[in-house]
Amino acid sequence: MTRRRDLFPYLLLLPALALTLAIVAWPLAETFRLSFTDASMKPVTTYVGFANYAKIFRSGFEEIIGRTLLWASLSVSLKILLGLLVAVLLNAAVPGRALFRILVMPPWIVPIAIGVFMWSWMYNGQFGMISGLLQRFGLISEPFEFMAYGTSSFIATVVTDVWIGVPLVSLYFLAAMQGISKELYEAAWVDGASRLYRFRRVTLPLLLPSIATMALLSAIWTFNSFDIIWILTEGGPRGATTTMIIDTYKTAISRFRYGEGAARAVLILLFLSAFTSVYVYLLLRLTRKGGTHD
């Protein structure tokens, strides 16, 4: 009877465990297995050892890793900075605050594909708003196609990603700010602390764990961001916006090289796992420091 009672909680966990195995563990294991094969459209698949991994690094993958890191770090930094700024503004006691809080939401509410198509038109040289305005103000003499050049395409994809990501970040920070006790601000105010000083010494330290958490989540999302780049540039021109996830998709899905694509996916997984481990370690240290903040 006791033994039965001991097993019962584990039996209750079984459905969840089975589901996790089916939708997480099995695909993951299958990806690892595929990465050691030459799986493609061919009916026969052969074991190739580490050949797919060796091939990746012979094909200039380091450049793609560097580009991905640059793209993600630029985008995450801007989202955090702008998100913080917007949260501070939305937290300020101004008339119509509720309206401003609603107005900040559209980029996040609008389906991503529609938002990105809108930006795609804005970046168009012949019919787009940005090129049109630049021409009207005499800053350029002829239409500028943002998607035709490597640097402008890269910046355009970052800007679009930031536009879509800022509302969520700012709402998260706003919620965290509203959890900070008003008494702390009142005490600082009584001590004669200026607005900027209160932000630096009260708001920012207490927001630090939230900032760190959001930065980690945002980094993972941004690192794996596919739809924005794919809709805008498909990784072009000449690979200027090809990040690791775009390269993986092109290899596995567009070129039907499933084995090589799986090897890339495994590398992304290892990369993100390492990044997350370091980040969590630093976060814990930071949080502990935050706890002893004087």
Place this chain on the structure above:
Amino acid sequence: MQLKTLLLAGVLSGVAFAAQAQTTLTFINCGGKDDPTAPVQAKHIAEWEKANPTFRVAEEYLPWGQCQERATTLAGARNAPALAYMGSRTVRMLGAADMIVPVSLSDEEKASYEQSVLATVSFDGKEWGLPRAFSTKALYWNKDLFAKAGLPTDKGPQTFEEVLAAAKAIKEKTGAAGFGIPAASFDNTMHEFLNWLYSNGGSVVDAEGKVTFDSKENVEALEFYGELAKYAQPGPVAYDRAKLEPLFAEGAIAMYTNGGWGRARAGNVNYGLEMIPAGPSGKKSTLLITDSIVVFKGTGVEEAALDLAKYLTTPERQFEIDVAGGWTPIRNVAGVKDIVAKDPSWTVFIDAIPTGGPEPLMVDYIAMQDAMNEAIQSVVTGDVAAKDAVKKAAEALADLNN
């Protein structure tokens, strides 16, 4: 009353059973249901369904950028559609992967196709699809812009040199771009360049499939493209061919190349048509490009799907589709002479057929396209010299063949 109810229920059950007994043939198409060919094909399918009541055809239309990938991915997941509309360049890969079934054609059926058309779906001595859409390309030129630039308007440019001179004059004197170059990371960037490459006597592979890309003719063609880019619309890398159509219709570009359907998309432009001009080392030519209906293997309905594909592509039905889509007629039917007599603008597209070359067939056609697009983009942007770009592309193509 009860008896009547029972009888009615019996009839309804019978109808429902009969409906369930129908086998569905999934047919993936590229484009949209608003394409001019869609209602014609739907009519033909309805006729076939009437003659084959045990089958129902489920047509699915997907955008051009996704349809081929979708059909192939489904086939890879062992959930293939019965048949699909695919670029003929994919048939070699699909055939090599044992995913599609060959099509048997009688000598009479073969004779009704242009030989060069059938070559686009043939390898290993078999035909692997039924050509559905065929295009040759021509040079569209805006007569009003030519006149404004002081250029002759009785006939358009005939050589690379004349194209360059006209593009330069138009850019300098009219404010419009001299030429519309498509150079996006898309299939028609490679296709458009192949028109010029073939018109300069160039090639990608020889009859044995050996890569012949690193040649004097190809370097010349790419150098010409790089030079032409100086007078083209700003940022060619942002444009595929479809995006050039509205620019031509608005008079923002004076020249570009397109298939027969471009005539219906030229707006009110007073335009002329010429065969693709000849390069210094070649004669006027064009890329012969086809899309085909392929039948997937392992669906259990291969026989019916083949029957449907053949039904849809019989000479008369195919001709009806060609006319609706503005496509160059695929099969030799009497009606071809009539449409030329009725609309002489067909002449350049039909006269180009014997001069043209097929799309090169490689198993990894996406990698082939990427290698050639990289060469085109790097030269159009002025980043790499044509000679180096051709050499690099030739090496990449040779790697694909190994």
